[in-house]
Amino acid sequence: MKFKFLSVVMMSALCFVGSAKAQETSDPQKETVIVDEFTRTTAVPSYLTEGIRANVIEGFVSKGRFHVVDALTNDALKALSAKRVAEDNVDASNVMNSESEAVYKSLGAKYLIKGKVTDRTVTREKDVLSDSYSWYSKISLSLTVYNILDGSTVASKNIQLTGVNSDSSEKADMNAVEDAKKEMRSFVDANFKFKTFIEMIESADKKKGAKELYIVGGNEMGIKKGQVFKVYYVKQIGSRTTNQEIGALKADEVMDGLTKCNVTKGGVEINDIFNSEGRDKLVIESAGNTREKVGGFFGF
Template identity: 35%
Template sequence: MKRVIVFAAMVCAVLTVSAQDKKVVVVDKFADNTTETSDVVDALRTDIIAGLNATTRLTVVDVNVMTDLPATTNERLKAFGEKGINYVIGGTLNTMTYDKDVKDGKTTYTSHVSYTLTVTDVETGESVASKNYTDLSSLNKTEEEAAIAVVKKAHGAMKKFVDENFKVEAEIADLEQENEKKGAVTVYVTTGSAQGIQKGQIFEVFSEVTVANRNVRKKIGELKAKEVVAEDMTLCEVKNGGKDIQAKHKAGVKMTVVSRAKKSLFDTIDKGLDNLLQ
């Protein structure tokens, strides 16, 4: 059965970036609940900033370059808002533990890290997202080396973090290629490099329908970015739903596309386990 998603629920669940702008985020100082040196939490924060910048989806500001910020939370949020910042990304280093292994006279260390990232809406002051992360790094020569090595893995987690929490919303502008069997094969969508879209980005396609006197979004297909052709235009291949997309385009029905994170192997395994348990 195809999913029907209530529009209001989607708006509440994610931070949607329109196809006309990038959201501006400030990365605040991170809290540290461990006994590690400040170098470790600083390395975690620095790598997260680098990972956020690498997505090109957001304009990222380091709070350390800002001066004369108020001490109280409400006043800080007000100051951020006056500088055009939309969201605050905060973080906490929760735990850092080590396993020592001696083999053939050689000692190595494996580090285990746990940290949390949060997103706060500057305008409302509300926390709109929170995500816990764990990772490990093995075969390090010292505990210090192991600590730095594991927090540097945070860079790779930021693509999915941004895809999950700062979604891009646009529309299907036109069909580029279609055939009788598959329907729409490739399409153009109204978002591109200006919003940080990159080759391989996945989009879900929705059309709006009326159910019980309510406007709801019904998922009708999925796209994959094939080529970013302009600041506001991307050529996508249709992964599924080509027939529906073709029919609605010919009927003049507006179709919205919303970016989503790529599904990992673990997501597939989790879904399979859920189905088995049902």
């Protein structure tokens, strides 16, 4: 009888541990992004398209939290590309097929980036203030992100790249190409939010609540000192779950695997929820390009 009772207790304990383990928050991981070959119209020279694509790649790489796969240098993707004709009109209905899906998934990729450079205009205009002439280049880029798991569109944007130079139209073109780096940082900030959780509250007081805390993710995820994060409370309303913004953090010390942050807003709420309901009820999310200027870059 004792043995039977102990068996039941042990089984219950194992079930509890298993359940608790399943609910643990997972550490943030780098996501794999494939940048496909870009298409262009006849109005755009190939070297400009190639330069823009290179800067789109750089925009993802500079964030430090992506594995970026170049479709023009990866052997499996080059073989796939050789079997198909580049689509003039790519959308969710034709971006995926069984063969391409298998290749993408074999690389562990989550997202596919496709781009088309659709237009380019160059003009020479006079500045009324300086009474001098400059070359202006405007290049249009259509960018789409697909979810490889289901072929759905994650984000789509028409981006206007601009460049100015007083010497030549060629230099104005290259300045427009460089503009893609800045535009991509904003694009990634808006569409690829970094999400994590609080590991530990370092210091708190009764009046201000949490003052310093650690979040999971550091150098390996591209976090920079001065990075701003929003704090959300995962709130249950009836049968639905919603995220309610309650606070803000600012990265102070970035380490491997962890970042020490100062709490700039919502210290009382953060401290109360963390201690009473657990860290799973608080989501930390990158706040886009609201971060102070650090090392010449904005955003995350």
